[in-house]
Amino acid sequence: MDPTILVRGVRKSFGALEVLTGVDLTVDPGMVHALLGPNGAGKTTLVNILATLVRPDAGTVTVAGADPVRDPVAVRRRIALTGQAAAVDELLTATENIRMMAALQGLGRRAARLRSRELIESFGLGPAASRQVRTYSGGMRRRLDLALSLVVAVPVVFLDEPTTGLDPSSRRELWDVIRSLREGGATVLLTTQNLEEADELADRVSILREGAIVAEGTPAELKRAVGQDVVELRGPGGEVLHAEPTDGSPAGLRDALDTIDALGLRGELHLRRPSLDDVFFAMTEAAPGSPALTGRTPA
Ligand SMILES: Nc1ncnc2c1ncn2[C@@H]1O[C@H](COP(=O)(O)OP(=O)(O)O)[C@@H](O)[C@H]1O
Numbered sequence: 191m192d193p194t195i196l197v198r199g200v201r202k203s204f205g206a207l208e209v210l211t212g213v214d215l216t217v218d219p220g221m222v223h224a225l226l227g228p229n230g231a232g233k234t235t236l237v238n239i240l241a242t243l244v245r246p247d248a249g250t251v252t253v254a255g256a257d258p259v260r261d262p263v264a265v266r267r268r269i270a271l272t273g274q275a276a277a278v279d280e281l282l283t284a285t286e287n288i289r290m291m292a293a294l295q296g297l298g299r300r301a302a303r304l305r306s307r308e309l310i311e312s313f314g315l316g317p318a319a320s321r322q323v324r325t326y327s328g329g330m331r332r333r334l335d336l337a338l339s340l341v342v343a344v345p346v347v348f349l350d351e352p353t354t355g356l357d358p359s360s361r362r363e364l365w366d367v368i369r370s371l372r373e374g375g376a377t378v379l380l381t382t383q384n385l386e387e388a389d390e391l392a393d394r395v396s397i398l399r400e401g402a403i404v405a406e407g408t409p410a411e412l413k414r415a416v417g418q419d420v421v422e423l424r425g426p427g428g429e430v431l432h433a434e435p436t437d438g439s440p441a442g443l444r445d446a447l448d449t450i451d452a453l454g455l456r457g458e459l460h461l462r463r464p465s466l467d468d469v470f471f472a473m474t475e476a477a478p479g480s481p482a483l484t485g486r487t488p489a
């Protein structure tokens with residue numbers, strides 16, 4: 191099956207500033223792919239290129255079978271981009287906003303009513319559906335914004351830092367919505383600075399650093415590349431008294447515990463698994479292509 195998103199050798203500069211220096215990215219159908227990188231790494235620039243809003247200087251791009259440069263209309267028909275629907279009207283209710291968007295998109299009255307009911311339900315806006323949007327929390331607005339971009343169902347969804355600035359509970363609610371998009375068969379490209387988010391949601395993760403992909407893989411692969419599980423014995427202040435590597439299996443853990451036991455130290459046991467934080471740290475502290483991870487070398 192052809193990838194839903196295919197990026198090869200994409201470069202983009204703004205004046206003298208080289209923002210993307212040769213990006214390669216492949217996203218297969220039905221995947222949630224996280225593009226993880228710090229502020230200023232070029233995430234939004236890449237998403238905007240895929241969404242036809244910015245022209246690349248070089249390289250090739252395909253989104254849902256179409257070329258964003260040569261055939262932007264075809265691409266736009268197949269994608270949703272959050273933030274695009276800045277059309278949220280504060281004085282209308284969620285239901286009214288969705289029905290208005292549906293009318294703008296050419297849906298009939300009955301179809302609009304059905305679609306708004308579906309979206310309200312699947313985005314968890316039911317209890318607030320008939321309240322004016324100005325009374326909504328940040329998380330509810332974000333969910334409504336996403337619902338508005340999906341009034342017409344599309345195969346590819348771009349979420350550019352969908353949870354930045356949300357409190358933890360709103361963030362989790364949005365995560366549920368993103369999971370349900372995936373269950374509905376959408377291909378999702380999600381940008382984030384949040385490692386936990388990539389780990390929670392993504393089938394695959396690409397790490398963007400200074401305009402290039404420096405590592406790519408499943409969250410588990412990236413974690414494995416960085417290191418193995420460690421059993422730590424921590425003192426009363428949380429300081430690590432001893433760290434014993436383990437393969438995480440029952441037998442391996444038993445061995446690690448025996449070794450720690452034999453030390454005769456007192457403390458609290460913790461199992462520390464490598465997190466995406468470790469990956470991110472390794473990739474942003476080390477030079478690109480460092481032995482910590484073998485990233486895909488840019489074309
Ligand atoms: N239209 C633009 N003109 C000039 N510089 C830009 C423009 N868009 C983005 N940049 C710069 O490109 C870099 C990458 O930005 P961006 O793609 O927004 O990164 P991210 O989304 O990862 O934070 C930043 O230094 C930003 O200031």
Ligand SMILES: [Mg+2]
Pocket residue numbers: 233234235350351
């Ligand atoms: Mg951005």
